[in-house]
Amino acid sequence: QKEVEQNSGPLSVPEGAIASLNCTYSDRGSQSFFWYRQYSGKSPELIMSIYSNGDKEDGRFTAQLNKASQYVSLLIRDSQPSDSATYLCAGSLSGGYNKLIFGAGTRLAVHP
Amino acid sequence: SQTIHQWPATLVQPVGSPLSLECTVEGTSNPNLYWYRQAAGRGLQLLFYSVGIGQISSEVPQNLSASRPQDRQFILSSKKLLLSDSGFYLCAWSPQDRAGANVLTFGAGSRLTVL
Numbered sequence: 001q002k003e004v005e006q007n008s009g010p011l012s013v014p015e016g017a018i019a020s021l022n023c024t025y026s027d028r029g030s031q032s033f034f035w036y037r038q039y040s041g042k043s044p045e046l047i048m049s050i051y052s053n054g055d056k057e058d059g060r061f062t063a064q065l066n067k068a069s070q071y072v073s074l075l076i077r078d079s080q081p082s083d084s085a086t087y088l089c090a091g092s093l094s095g096g097y098n099k100l101i102f103g104a105g106t107r108l109a110v111h112p
Numbered sequence: 113s114q115t116i117h118q119w120p121a122t123l124v125q126p127v128g129s130p131l132s133l134e135c136t137v138e139g140t141s142n143p144n145l146y147w148y149r150q151a152a153g154r155g156l157q158l159l160f161y162s163v164g165i166g167q168i169s170s171e172v173p174q175n176l177s178a179s180r181p182q183d184r185q186f187i188l189s190s191k192k193l194l195l196s197d198s199g200f201y202l203c204a205w206s207p208q209d210r211a212g213a214n215v216l217t218f219g220a221g222s223r224l225t226v227l
Binding site: 004032034041042043044045046049088090092098099100101102103104105 | 144146148153154155156158161163171202206214215216217218219220221223
């Protein structure tokens with residue numbers, strides 16, 4: 001059973017701090033990884049994708065991938081109350097299928 | 113630009129009743145289409161995906177079915193709903209090209225409560 005694991009949280013950080021969200025995956029053949037943000041009652045929206053080992057930065061967001069350790073993370077700098085949401089980590093399935101496996105998500109709460 | 117529509121947004125159905133959820137995509141051709149379900153407090157579970165008209169792959173055994181009668185239309189159905197079918201149903205699409213094939217864009221979702 002191929003899985004993506006996340007700590008469910010909640011992760012509580014003060015406004016302006018760095019939030020660090022982590023994810024591990026079991027499918028060693030996974031090539032593509034994604035972070036989605038999901039506000040309560042809404043559908044997920046893509047915020048970051050990463051395909052290569054290392055860091056990828058986009059504004060306040062940095063995704064980090066370590067394929068050897070099968071580990072993906074998302075850093076949110078200068079966290080804002082509007083960042084409070086559930087963050088879903090997803091990885092592609094190996095074997096040529098156009099499918100993603102999602103983790104259960106980490107709930108982030110940014111308090112003023 | 114591409115747009116994905118999903119309806120109805122909310123529905124409450126009795127056990128044993130039928131179900132039909134519909135999803136359409138605009139602004140692209142030959143997309144990959146997906147149905148996911150999210151139970152309360154749980155992750156997204158892939159139910160069906162389709163790479164073309166009439167081509168449906170089922171991921172989990174259940175009393176649900178999917179159809180793709182047109183290139184940009186994806187329908188989720190059930191003949192008789194169970195209590196366990198309650199959840200948040202999400203339609204998604206991705207491009208067919210290799211580079212974008214895993215980049216999913218979700219519809220607004222359909223919240224189903226089975227009583």
